[in-house]
Amino acid sequence: MRQLCMPQGLSNDELSKLETLICSARSVHRGEALYRSGDRFDNIYAVRSGSMKTVMAHRDGREQVTGLRLAGEALGLDGISEDRHACSALALEDSTVCIVPYTALKSLCREIGSMQERLHKLLGEQIVREAAQMMVLGSLSADERVAAFLLDVSERNAQRGYSSAEFNLRMTREDMGSYLGMTLETVSRTLSRFQKRGLIDTQGKHIRIVDLDGLRQV
Amino acid sequence: MRQLCMPQGLSNDELSKLETLICSARSVHRGEALYRSGDRFDNIYAVRSGSMKTVMAHRDGREQVTGLRLAGEALGLDGISEDRHACSALALEDSTVCIVPYTALKSLCREIGSMQERLHKLLGEQIVREAAQMMVLGSLSADERVAAFLLDVSERNAQRGYSSAEFNLRMTREDMGSYLGMTLETVSRTLSRFQKRGLIDTQGKHIRIVDLDGLRQV
DNA sequence: CGGATCCTTGATCCCTCTCAAACTTAGTGG
DNA sequence: CCACTAAGTTTGAGAGGGATCAAGGATCCG
Numbered sequence: 001m002r003q004l005c006m007p008q009g010l011s012n013d014e015l016s017k018l019e020t021l022i023c024s025a026r027s028v029h030r031g032e033a034l035y036r037s038g039d040r041f042d043n044i045y046a047v048r049s050g051s052m053k054t055v056m057a058h059r060d061g062r063e064q065v066t067g068l069r070l071a072g073e074a075l076g077l078d079g080i081s082e083d084r085h086a087c088s089a090l091a092l093e094d095s096t097v098c099i100v101p102y103t104a105l106k107s108l109c110r111e112i113g114s115m116q117e118r119l120h121k122l123l124g125e126q127i128v129r130e131a132a133q134m135m136v137l138g139s140l141s142a143d144e145r146v147a148a149f150l151l152d153v154s155e156r157n158a159q160r161g162y163s164s165a166e167f168n169l170r171m172t173r174e175d176m177g178s179y180l181g182m183t184l185e186t187v188s189r190t191l192s193r194f195q196k197r198g199l200i201d202t203q204g205k206h207i208r209i210v211d212l213d214g215l216r217q218v
Numbered sequence: 219m220r221q222l223c224m225p226q227g228l229s230n231d232e233l234s235k236l237e238t239l240i241c242s243a244r245s246v247h248r249g250e251a252l253y254r255s256g257d258r259f260d261n262i263y264a265v266r267s268g269s270m271k272t273v274m275a276h277r278d279g280r281e282q283v284t285g286l287r288l289a290g291e292a293l294g295l296d297g298i299s300e301d302r303h304a305c306s307a308l309a310l311e312d313s314t315v316c317i318v319p320y321t322a323l324k325s326l327c328r329e330i331g332s333m334q335e336r337l338h339k340l341l342g343e344q345i346v347r348e349a350a351q352m353m354v355l356g357s358l359s360a361d362e363r364v365a366a367f368l369l370d371v372s373e374r375n376a377q378r379g380y381s382s383a384e385f386n387l388r389m390t391r392e393d394m395g396s397y398l399g400m401t402l403e404t405v406s407r408t409l410s411r412f413q414k415r416g417l418i419d420t421q422g423k424h425i426r427i428v429d430l431d432g433l434r435q436v
Numbered sequence: 437c438g439g440a441t442c443c444t445t446g447a448t449c450c451c452t453c454t455c456a457a458a459c460t461t462a463g464t465g466g
Numbered sequence: 467c468c469a470c471t472a473a474g475t476t477t478g479a480g481a482g483g484g485a486t487c488a489a490g491g492a493t494c495c496g
Contacts, residue, residue, distance in 0.1 A: 056353055064357045066349045078349065080342030087349065106338070110328045120324070123341040124298030130348035131284045131296065131305065135274055137355035138399030139282045142484065172442065181356030186484055188444055204443075204493065360452065390474060401453060406476055422461065422475075 022098050028052070028091040034075070036088040041079025043099045047071050050095025051170050053179075054078065054087040065179040066130075068092075068153070068171065072160045074122050092170035137181045145180040146190045147218035150200065154209055166208045194218075240316050246270070246309040252293070254306040259297025261317045265289050268313025269388050271397075272296065272305040283397040284348075286310075286371070286389065290378045292340050310388035355399045363398040364408045365436035368418065372427055384426040412436075 025048060028034050034045065037057060047069050054067040054075070066087055069075050075097065079085040109116040136148050158164035169176075173184040180187065194200045199215050201208040209215060243266060246252050252263065255275060265287050272285035272293070284305055287293050293315065297303040327334040354366050376382035387394075391402040391409075398405065412418045417433050419426040427433060 054349075056349055058353060058357065062357050064353045066352050077342065077345055080338050081346050082342075086346045106331075106334060110331065110334060113324075113328065116324060116328060120298050120341070123338070123345065124295065124300075126345050127295055127341065127348065128299050128304045130345065130352060131272075131274055133352055134284050134348060134355060135276060135282045137352060138396070139276065139280050173444090174442085178356070183485060184443080185445085185486080189484095192444070391476090392474080402475080403454085403477085404452060407452095410476070 022100055024099050025096050026099055027096045030091050030093050032091050034089040035085050037085055039085045041083050041085055043101050044076040045097040047073055048096045048098050051092045052089050053092055054089050056087045065175050070156055077126055142182050142186050142190055143218050147215050169205050169207055240318055242317050243314050245314045248309050248311050250309050252307040253303050255303055257303045259301050259303055261319050262294040263315040265291055266314045266316050269310045270307050271310055272307050274305045283393050288374055295344055360400050360404050360408055361436050365433050387423050387425055
Protein backbone atom coordinates (compact mmCIF):
# COMPACT_ATOMS: atom_id res chain seq x y z
CA MET A 1 0.00 0.00 0.00
CA ARG A 2 2.93 2.31 0.65
CA GLN A 3 4.38 1.65 -2.74
CA LEU A 4 1.00 2.00 -4.33
CA CYS A 5 -0.19 5.21 -2.90
CA MET A 6 2.73 7.54 -3.34
CA PRO A 7 5.96 5.90 -4.34
CA GLN A 8 9.47 7.29 -4.59
CA GLY A 9 11.65 9.82 -2.90
CA LEU A 10 10.09 9.83 0.52
CA SER A 11 11.69 8.64 3.72
CA ASN A 12 9.81 6.26 5.96
CA ASP A 13 9.22 9.05 8.39
CA GLU A 14 7.73 11.20 5.69
CA LEU A 15 5.61 8.38 4.42
CA SER A 16 4.14 8.00 7.87
CA LYS A 17 3.11 11.61 7.80
CA LEU A 18 1.50 11.07 4.48
CA GLU A 19 -0.35 8.10 5.83
CA THR A 20 -1.88 10.20 8.57
CA LEU A 21 -3.38 12.26 5.77
CA ILE A 22 -5.01 9.37 4.07
CA CYS A 23 -8.11 9.51 6.21
CA SER A 24 -9.77 6.66 4.49
CA ALA A 25 -10.17 4.49 1.51
CA ARG A 26 -13.26 4.22 -0.57
CA SER A 27 -14.63 1.50 -2.74
CA VAL A 28 -16.29 2.24 -6.04
CA HIS A 29 -18.37 -0.34 -7.84
CA ARG A 30 -18.06 -1.06 -11.52
CA GLY A 31 -19.75 1.70 -13.48
CA GLU A 32 -20.06 4.04 -10.52
CA ALA A 33 -18.45 7.46 -10.35
CA LEU A 34 -15.74 8.35 -7.87
CA TYR A 35 -16.42 11.96 -8.77
CA ARG A 36 -18.23 13.74 -11.56
CA SER A 37 -17.40 16.70 -13.70
CA GLY A 38 -18.45 19.80 -11.77
CA ASP A 39 -18.13 18.19 -8.34
CA ARG A 40 -16.23 20.21 -5.79
CA PHE A 41 -12.57 19.29 -5.66
CA ASP A 42 -11.47 18.23 -2.19
CA ASN A 43 -9.28 15.20 -2.61
CA ILE A 44 -6.86 13.57 -4.89
CA TYR A 45 -6.90 9.82 -5.05
CA ALA A 46 -4.65 6.87 -5.67
CA VAL A 47 -6.14 3.75 -7.18
CA ARG A 48 -5.48 0.96 -4.73
CA SER A 49 -7.16 -1.87 -6.60
CA GLY A 50 -9.08 -2.17 -9.84
CA SER A 51 -9.01 0.44 -12.58
CA MET A 52 -10.83 3.60 -13.57
CA LYS A 53 -11.39 5.79 -16.59
CA THR A 54 -11.70 9.55 -16.72
CA VAL A 55 -14.28 11.06 -19.05
CA MET A 56 -14.71 14.62 -20.25
CA ALA A 57 -17.88 16.00 -21.81
CA HIS A 58 -18.27 18.52 -24.59
CA ARG A 59 -21.11 20.98 -24.09
CA ASP A 60 -23.18 19.26 -26.79
CA GLY A 61 -23.15 16.08 -24.74
CA ARG A 62 -20.47 14.19 -26.61
CA GLU A 63 -18.16 12.43 -24.19
CA GLN A 64 -14.64 11.23 -24.59
CA VAL A 65 -12.46 9.00 -22.45
CA THR A 66 -9.44 11.12 -21.53
CA GLY A 67 -7.57 8.73 -19.31
CA LEU A 68 -7.12 5.24 -17.90
CA ARG A 69 -5.89 4.72 -14.35
CA LEU A 70 -4.52 1.40 -13.18
CA ALA A 71 -3.81 0.37 -9.60
CA GLY A 72 -1.12 2.57 -8.11
CA GLU A 73 -1.82 5.58 -10.29
CA ALA A 74 -3.05 9.01 -9.21
CA LEU A 75 -6.44 10.44 -9.97
CA GLY A 76 -8.29 13.69 -9.52
CA LEU A 77 -5.68 16.28 -10.51
CA ASP A 78 -8.16 17.70 -13.02
CA GLY A 79 -9.85 19.49 -10.13
CA ILE A 80 -6.97 21.67 -8.98
CA SER A 81 -7.32 24.46 -11.47
CA GLU A 82 -10.94 25.36 -10.87
CA ASP A 83 -11.69 23.87 -7.45
CA ARG A 84 -14.15 21.72 -9.36
CA HIS A 85 -13.47 18.55 -11.27
CA ALA A 86 -13.21 18.98 -15.02
CA CYS A 87 -13.64 15.26 -15.69
CA SER A 88 -15.65 12.42 -14.26
CA ALA A 89 -13.91 9.33 -12.90
CA LEU A 90 -15.73 6.03 -13.42
CA ALA A 91 -14.79 2.59 -12.17
CA LEU A 92 -14.09 0.07 -14.94
CA GLU A 93 -14.43 -2.71 -12.38
CA ASP A 94 -15.03 -2.83 -8.63
CA SER A 95 -12.18 -0.74 -7.32
CA THR A 96 -10.82 0.91 -4.21
CA VAL A 97 -8.99 4.21 -3.89
CA CYS A 98 -7.00 5.97 -1.20
CA ILE A 99 -8.30 9.43 -0.41
CA VAL A 100 -5.77 12.22 0.07
CA PRO A 101 -7.32 15.51 1.20
CA TYR A 102 -5.83 18.22 -0.96
CA THR A 103 -5.69 20.97 1.67
CA ALA A 104 -3.81 18.76 4.09
CA LEU A 105 -1.51 17.60 1.32
CA LYS A 106 -0.69 21.20 0.47
CA SER A 107 0.31 21.88 4.07
CA LEU A 108 2.47 18.82 4.12
CA CYS A 109 4.14 19.95 0.89
CA ARG A 110 5.09 23.20 2.55
CA GLU A 111 6.67 21.34 5.44
CA ILE A 112 8.44 18.63 3.54
CA GLY A 113 10.43 19.39 0.42
CA SER A 114 10.42 15.85 -0.89
CA MET A 115 6.64 15.78 -0.60
CA GLN A 116 6.41 18.99 -2.60
CA GLU A 117 8.75 17.50 -5.16
CA ARG A 118 6.62 14.37 -5.41
CA LEU A 119 3.41 16.31 -5.98
CA HIS A 120 5.04 18.50 -8.61
CA LYS A 121 6.31 15.43 -10.42
CA LEU A 122 2.88 13.89 -10.31
CA LEU A 123 1.38 16.98 -11.91
CA GLY A 124 4.24 17.23 -14.40
CA GLU A 125 3.88 13.59 -15.37
CA GLN A 126 0.25 14.05 -16.20
CA ILE A 127 1.08 17.08 -18.33
CA VAL A 128 3.61 15.08 -20.32
CA ARG A 129 1.37 12.03 -20.58
CA GLU A 130 -1.47 14.11 -21.94
CA ALA A 131 0.80 15.87 -24.41
CA ALA A 132 1.95 12.46 -25.62
CA GLN A 133 -1.67 11.41 -26.03
CA MET A 134 -2.30 14.54 -28.08
CA MET A 135 0.44 13.28 -30.39
CA VAL A 136 -1.20 9.88 -30.61
CA LEU A 137 -4.53 11.47 -31.52
CA GLY A 138 -3.10 14.03 -33.90
CA SER A 139 -0.41 12.15 -35.77
CA LEU A 140 -0.91 8.39 -35.72
CA SER A 141 -2.96 6.07 -37.91
CA ALA A 142 -5.55 3.75 -36.40
CA ASP A 143 -3.10 0.84 -36.33
CA GLU A 144 -0.44 2.97 -34.72
CA ARG A 145 -2.84 4.26 -32.09
CA VAL A 146 -3.94 0.83 -31.01
CA ALA A 147 -0.36 -0.42 -30.93
CA ALA A 148 0.77 2.60 -28.92
CA PHE A 149 -2.06 2.06 -26.48
CA LEU A 150 -1.28 -1.60 -25.93
CA LEU A 151 2.40 -0.81 -25.44
CA ASP A 152 1.54 1.93 -22.97
CA VAL A 153 -0.64 -0.36 -20.87
CA SER A 154 1.97 -3.08 -21.10
CA GLU A 155 4.67 -0.75 -19.83
CA ARG A 156 2.56 0.58 -17.01
CA ASN A 157 1.81 -2.97 -15.95
CA ALA A 158 5.51 -3.75 -15.92
CA GLN A 159 6.28 -0.68 -13.82
CA ARG A 160 3.81 -1.87 -11.23
CA GLY A 161 5.32 -5.30 -11.13
CA TYR A 162 2.71 -7.11 -13.18
CA SER A 163 3.10 -8.94 -16.45
CA SER A 164 3.88 -6.70 -19.38
CA ALA A 165 2.85 -9.43 -21.80
CA GLU A 166 -0.56 -10.37 -20.54
CA PHE A 167 -3.33 -8.37 -18.93
CA ASN A 168 -7.03 -7.81 -18.60
CA LEU A 169 -8.20 -4.54 -20.06
CA ARG A 170 -11.48 -3.73 -18.46
CA MET A 171 -12.32 -1.02 -20.96
CA THR A 172 -14.84 -1.88 -23.65
CA ARG A 173 -13.96 -1.49 -27.32
CA GLU A 174 -16.05 1.64 -27.20
CA ASP A 175 -13.98 3.08 -24.35
CA MET A 176 -10.78 2.30 -26.22
CA GLY A 177 -12.12 3.85 -29.36
CA SER A 178 -13.19 6.96 -27.50
CA TYR A 179 -9.78 7.25 -25.87
CA LEU A 180 -8.02 6.72 -29.20
CA GLY A 181 -10.28 8.90 -31.30
CA MET A 182 -11.79 6.14 -33.42
CA THR A 183 -14.89 3.96 -33.53
CA LEU A 184 -15.34 0.73 -31.65
CA GLU A 185 -15.58 -1.12 -34.96
CA THR A 186 -12.19 0.11 -36.06
CA VAL A 187 -10.68 -0.90 -32.72
CA SER A 188 -12.14 -4.36 -33.09
CA ARG A 189 -10.97 -4.75 -36.67
CA THR A 190 -7.50 -3.53 -35.76
CA LEU A 191 -7.19 -5.99 -32.90
CA SER A 192 -8.36 -8.80 -35.19
CA ARG A 193 -5.77 -7.83 -37.78
CA PHE A 194 -3.03 -7.71 -35.13
CA GLN A 195 -4.06 -11.17 -34.06
CA LYS A 196 -3.92 -12.52 -37.62
CA ARG A 197 -0.47 -11.00 -37.99
CA GLY A 198 0.66 -12.80 -34.85
CA LEU A 199 1.29 -9.65 -32.84
CA ILE A 200 -1.20 -10.30 -30.08
CA ASP A 201 -3.66 -12.83 -28.81
CA THR A 202 -7.01 -11.52 -27.68
CA GLN A 203 -10.05 -13.08 -26.13
CA GLY A 204 -12.42 -10.29 -25.38
CA LYS A 205 -10.87 -8.19 -22.67
CA HIS A 206 -7.93 -10.49 -22.10
CA ILE A 207 -4.92 -9.48 -24.14
CA ARG A 208 -1.59 -11.19 -24.55
CA ILE A 209 1.23 -9.52 -26.41
CA VAL A 210 2.93 -12.14 -28.55
CA ASP A 211 5.39 -10.05 -30.56
CA LEU A 212 6.45 -6.98 -28.63
CA ASP A 213 8.93 -5.78 -31.23
CA GLY A 214 6.46 -6.33 -34.00
CA LEU A 215 3.96 -4.20 -32.14
CA ARG A 216 6.55 -1.47 -31.70
CA GLN A 217 7.17 -1.45 -35.43
CA VAL A 218 3.53 -1.04 -36.44
CA MET B 219 4.62 43.16 -16.44
CA ARG B 220 3.23 42.20 -13.06
CA GLN B 221 -0.06 41.18 -14.53
CA LEU B 222 1.71 39.40 -17.33
CA CYS B 223 4.17 37.31 -15.47
CA MET B 224 2.13 35.72 -12.72
CA PRO B 225 -1.29 37.20 -12.20
CA GLN B 226 -3.86 36.64 -9.48
CA GLY B 227 -4.02 35.94 -5.80
CA LEU B 228 -0.74 37.45 -4.72
CA SER B 229 -0.32 40.48 -2.53
CA ASN B 230 1.98 43.25 -3.62
CA ASP B 231 4.48 42.16 -1.05
CA GLU B 232 4.47 38.64 -2.38
CA LEU B 233 4.73 39.84 -5.92
CA SER B 234 7.88 41.72 -5.00
CA LYS B 235 9.38 38.52 -3.69
CA LEU B 236 8.51 36.82 -6.93
CA GLU B 237 10.13 39.60 -8.86
CA THR B 238 13.39 39.07 -7.03
CA LEU B 239 13.30 35.56 -8.46
CA ILE B 240 12.93 36.66 -12.01
CA CYS B 241 16.61 37.05 -12.52
CA SER B 242 16.31 38.11 -16.07
CA ALA B 243 14.38 38.21 -19.24
CA ARG B 244 15.45 36.67 -22.49
CA SER B 245 14.63 37.46 -26.06
CA VAL B 246 14.07 34.73 -28.60
CA HIS B 247 14.07 35.45 -32.28
CA ARG B 248 11.46 34.12 -34.63
CA GLY B 249 12.12 30.46 -35.34
CA GLU B 250 14.63 30.09 -32.52
CA ALA B 251 14.20 27.71 -29.61
CA LEU B 252 13.80 28.86 -26.03
CA TYR B 253 14.51 25.30 -25.04
CA ARG B 254 14.58 21.98 -26.81
CA SER B 255 13.26 18.57 -25.97
CA GLY B 256 15.87 16.84 -23.80
CA ASP B 257 17.38 20.08 -22.45
CA ARG B 258 17.85 20.18 -18.72
CA PHE B 259 14.92 21.75 -16.93
CA ASP B 260 15.95 24.71 -14.80
CA ASN B 261 13.39 27.43 -15.36
CA ILE B 262 9.82 28.01 -16.10
CA TYR B 263 8.98 30.99 -18.25
CA ALA B 264 6.26 33.52 -18.84
CA VAL B 265 5.87 34.94 -22.31
CA ARG B 266 6.26 38.69 -21.97
CA SER B 267 5.86 39.66 -25.61
CA GLY B 268 5.33 37.77 -28.83
CA SER B 269 4.14 34.18 -28.99
CA MET B 270 5.59 30.70 -28.98
CA LYS B 271 4.66 27.16 -29.90
CA THR B 272 5.58 23.94 -28.15
CA VAL B 273 6.47 20.93 -30.26
CA MET B 274 6.81 17.30 -29.32
CA ALA B 275 8.60 14.67 -31.40
CA HIS B 276 7.74 11.04 -31.92
CA ARG B 277 10.72 8.70 -32.02
CA ASP B 278 10.35 8.22 -35.76
CA GLY B 279 10.91 11.94 -36.25
CA ARG B 280 7.34 13.04 -36.77
CA GLU B 281 6.65 16.26 -34.90
CA GLN B 282 3.45 17.75 -33.65
CA VAL B 283 2.61 21.16 -32.27
CA THR B 284 1.26 20.53 -28.78
CA GLY B 285 0.68 24.08 -27.61
CA LEU B 286 0.46 27.78 -28.41
CA ARG B 287 1.54 30.36 -25.84
CA LEU B 288 0.51 33.98 -26.12
CA ALA B 289 1.92 36.89 -24.14
CA GLY B 290 1.19 36.44 -20.44
CA GLU B 291 1.03 32.68 -20.53
CA ALA B 292 3.33 30.21 -18.81
CA LEU B 293 5.78 27.93 -20.52
CA GLY B 294 8.14 25.15 -19.62
CA LEU B 295 6.07 23.02 -17.26
CA ASP B 296 6.77 20.00 -19.45
CA GLY B 297 10.17 19.76 -17.80
CA ILE B 298 9.09 19.18 -14.23
CA SER B 299 8.42 15.48 -14.41
CA GLU B 300 11.76 14.32 -15.75
CA ASP B 301 14.08 17.24 -14.98
CA ARG B 302 14.38 17.46 -18.75
CA HIS B 303 12.08 19.16 -21.16
CA ALA B 304 9.70 16.84 -22.99
CA CYS B 305 8.86 19.45 -25.65
CA SER B 306 10.71 22.12 -27.55
CA ALA B 307 9.54 25.73 -27.35
CA LEU B 308 9.97 27.77 -30.54
CA ALA B 309 9.27 31.45 -31.09
CA LEU B 310 6.54 32.16 -33.65
CA GLU B 311 7.80 35.76 -33.85
CA ASP B 312 10.50 37.75 -32.10
CA SER B 313 9.52 37.34 -28.47
CA THR B 314 10.69 37.93 -24.92
CA VAL B 315 10.16 35.77 -21.87
CA CYS B 316 10.60 36.20 -18.12
CA ILE B 317 12.78 33.54 -16.57
CA VAL B 318 11.69 32.02 -13.26
CA PRO B 319 14.24 29.63 -11.76
CA TYR B 320 12.35 26.55 -10.67
CA THR B 321 14.38 25.75 -7.57
CA ALA B 322 13.94 29.24 -6.19
CA LEU B 323 10.26 29.16 -7.06
CA LYS B 324 9.85 25.93 -5.14
CA SER B 325 11.38 27.52 -2.04
CA LEU B 326 9.10 30.50 -2.36
CA CYS B 327 6.12 28.17 -2.65
CA ARG B 328 7.03 26.61 0.66
CA GLU B 329 7.18 30.00 2.30
CA ILE B 330 4.11 31.55 0.79
CA GLY B 331 0.87 29.66 0.55
CA SER B 332 -0.64 31.85 -2.13
CA MET B 333 2.43 31.28 -4.27
CA GLN B 334 2.08 27.53 -3.85
CA GLU B 335 -1.59 27.85 -4.74
CA ARG B 336 -0.73 29.84 -7.86
CA LEU B 337 1.80 27.29 -9.10
CA HIS B 338 -0.60 24.42 -8.48
CA LYS B 339 -3.31 26.21 -10.43
CA LEU B 340 -0.90 26.83 -13.26
CA LEU B 341 -0.08 23.13 -13.44
CA GLY B 342 -3.73 22.18 -13.05
CA GLU B 343 -4.78 24.54 -15.79
CA GLN B 344 -2.39 22.98 -18.22
CA ILE B 345 -3.69 19.53 -17.34
CA VAL B 346 -7.26 20.60 -18.06
CA ARG B 347 -6.32 22.50 -21.22
CA GLU B 348 -4.52 19.49 -22.61
CA ALA B 349 -7.40 17.19 -21.74
CA ALA B 350 -9.73 19.56 -23.60
CA GLN B 351 -7.39 19.47 -26.59
CA MET B 352 -7.50 15.67 -26.49
CA MET B 353 -11.26 16.01 -26.87
CA VAL B 354 -10.81 18.34 -29.83
CA LEU B 355 -8.48 15.87 -31.51
CA GLY B 356 -10.49 12.79 -30.69
CA SER B 357 -14.07 13.86 -31.17
CA LEU B 358 -14.45 16.87 -33.45
CA SER B 359 -14.65 17.18 -37.24
CA ALA B 360 -12.22 19.37 -39.15
CA ASP B 361 -14.66 22.29 -39.19
CA GLU B 362 -15.32 21.96 -35.48
CA ARG B 363 -11.63 21.79 -34.69
CA VAL B 364 -10.80 24.98 -36.57
CA ALA B 365 -13.78 26.78 -35.03
CA ALA B 366 -12.81 25.61 -31.54
CA PHE B 367 -9.27 26.79 -32.10
CA LEU B 368 -10.30 30.24 -33.28
CA LEU B 369 -12.68 30.59 -30.34
CA ASP B 370 -9.96 29.51 -27.93
CA VAL B 371 -7.49 32.07 -29.23
CA SER B 372 -10.19 34.71 -29.25
CA GLU B 373 -11.05 34.03 -25.63
CA ARG B 374 -7.43 34.02 -24.52
CA ASN B 375 -6.94 37.36 -26.26
CA ALA B 376 -9.94 38.76 -24.45
CA GLN B 377 -8.64 37.52 -21.08
CA ARG B 378 -5.42 39.39 -21.69
CA GLY B 379 -7.24 42.60 -22.56
CA TYR B 380 -6.83 42.40 -26.31
CA SER B 381 -9.47 42.23 -28.97
CA SER B 382 -11.37 38.99 -29.02
CA ALA B 383 -12.60 39.70 -32.52
CA GLU B 384 -9.41 40.45 -34.35
CA PHE B 385 -5.89 39.13 -34.00
CA ASN B 386 -2.72 38.09 -35.74
CA LEU B 387 -2.05 34.40 -35.56
CA ARG B 388 1.64 33.93 -36.16
CA MET B 389 1.32 30.20 -36.70
CA THR B 390 1.47 28.94 -40.26
CA ARG B 391 -1.34 26.84 -41.69
CA GLU B 392 0.98 23.91 -41.21
CA ASP B 393 1.40 24.69 -37.50
CA MET B 394 -2.35 24.98 -37.08
CA GLY B 395 -2.88 21.74 -38.91
CA SER B 396 -0.30 19.98 -36.78
CA TYR B 397 -1.88 21.31 -33.60
CA LEU B 398 -5.36 20.31 -34.78
CA GLY B 399 -4.43 16.94 -36.22
CA MET B 400 -5.13 17.76 -39.86
CA THR B 401 -3.24 18.83 -42.97
CA LEU B 402 -2.44 22.41 -43.87
CA GLU B 403 -4.63 22.11 -46.97
CA THR B 404 -7.65 21.17 -44.91
CA VAL B 405 -7.00 24.09 -42.56
CA SER B 406 -6.81 26.45 -45.52
CA ARG B 407 -9.95 25.08 -47.12
CA THR B 408 -11.83 25.28 -43.85
CA LEU B 409 -10.85 28.90 -43.29
CA SER B 410 -11.90 29.73 -46.86
CA ARG B 411 -15.25 28.08 -46.31
CA PHE B 412 -15.74 29.95 -43.02
CA GLN B 413 -15.02 33.16 -44.88
CA LYS B 414 -17.55 32.38 -47.61
CA ARG B 415 -20.13 31.62 -44.92
CA GLY B 416 -19.48 35.00 -43.35
CA LEU B 417 -18.10 33.63 -40.11
CA ILE B 418 -14.65 35.15 -40.32
CA ASP B 419 -12.51 37.43 -42.43
CA THR B 420 -8.94 36.28 -43.08
CA GLN B 421 -6.01 37.80 -44.84
CA GLY B 422 -3.16 35.42 -44.35
CA LYS B 423 -2.29 35.45 -40.66
CA HIS B 424 -4.68 38.26 -39.78
CA ILE B 425 -8.02 36.91 -38.63
CA ARG B 426 -11.20 38.77 -37.77
CA ILE B 427 -14.15 36.96 -36.28
CA VAL B 428 -17.30 38.31 -37.92
CA ASP B 429 -19.96 36.02 -36.50
CA LEU B 430 -18.99 34.75 -33.07
CA ASP B 431 -22.22 32.87 -32.46
CA GLY B 432 -22.10 31.34 -35.89
CA LEU B 433 -18.62 30.08 -35.15
CA ARG B 434 -19.79 28.61 -31.87
CA GLN B 435 -22.52 26.71 -33.67
CA VAL B 436 -20.23 25.09 -36.25
C1' DC C 437 -29.70 -19.46 -16.94
C1' DG C 438 -31.46 -15.65 -19.45
C1' DG C 439 -31.32 -10.98 -21.00
C1' DA C 440 -28.46 -7.24 -21.93
C1' DT C 441 -24.30 -5.70 -23.14
C1' DC C 442 -20.38 -6.26 -25.82
C1' DC C 443 -17.80 -7.90 -29.81
C1' DT C 444 -16.94 -9.15 -34.59
C1' DT C 445 -17.35 -8.86 -39.41
C1' DG C 446 -19.27 -7.22 -43.92
C1' DA C 447 -20.71 -3.60 -47.31
C1' DT C 448 -20.83 1.01 -48.51
C1' DC C 449 -19.93 5.90 -48.14
C1' DC C 450 -17.68 10.15 -47.23
C1' DC C 451 -14.43 13.18 -45.04
C1' DT C 452 -9.97 14.20 -45.15
C1' DC C 453 -5.42 13.20 -47.18
C1' DT C 454 -2.37 13.30 -51.02
C1' DC C 455 -0.44 15.10 -55.02
C1' DA C 456 -0.11 18.99 -57.98
C1' DA C 457 0.18 23.65 -59.59
C1' DA C 458 -0.46 28.54 -59.39
C1' DC C 459 -0.47 32.43 -56.53
C1' DT C 460 0.77 35.52 -52.53
C1' DT C 461 3.46 37.18 -48.88
C1' DA C 462 7.49 38.21 -46.44
C1' DG C 463 12.27 38.35 -45.66
C1' DT C 464 16.94 39.29 -47.76
C1' DG C 465 20.51 41.22 -50.20
C1' DG C 466 22.09 44.16 -53.78
C1' DC D 467 14.25 50.80 -51.59
C1' DC D 468 13.17 47.59 -54.60
C1' DA D 469 13.64 43.19 -56.68
C1' DC D 470 14.33 38.52 -55.96
C1' DT D 471 13.62 34.29 -53.79
C1' DA D 472 12.02 31.21 -50.51
C1' DA D 473 8.35 30.25 -47.70
C1' DG D 474 3.65 30.09 -47.12
C1' DT D 475 -1.21 29.85 -49.01
C1' DT D 476 -4.99 28.63 -51.91
C1' DT D 477 -7.53 25.67 -54.82
C1' DG D 478 -8.45 21.49 -57.66
C1' DA D 479 -8.76 16.46 -58.68
C1' DG D 480 -8.50 11.97 -57.21
C1' DA D 481 -7.70 8.27 -53.74
C1' DG D 482 -8.17 5.96 -49.44
C1' DG D 483 -8.66 5.21 -44.42
C1' DG D 484 -11.85 5.07 -41.23
C1' DA D 485 -16.92 6.01 -40.29
C1' DT D 486 -21.48 4.38 -40.67
C1' DC D 487 -25.09 1.12 -40.99
C1' DA D 488 -26.35 -3.55 -40.29
C1' DA D 489 -26.68 -8.18 -38.41
C1' DG D 490 -25.15 -12.28 -36.13
C1' DG D 491 -22.55 -14.18 -32.36
C1' DA D 492 -20.18 -14.21 -27.87
C1' DT D 493 -19.78 -13.00 -23.15
C1' DC D 494 -20.87 -11.36 -18.86
C1' DC D 495 -23.35 -10.61 -14.84
C1' DG D 496 -27.34 -10.59 -12.01
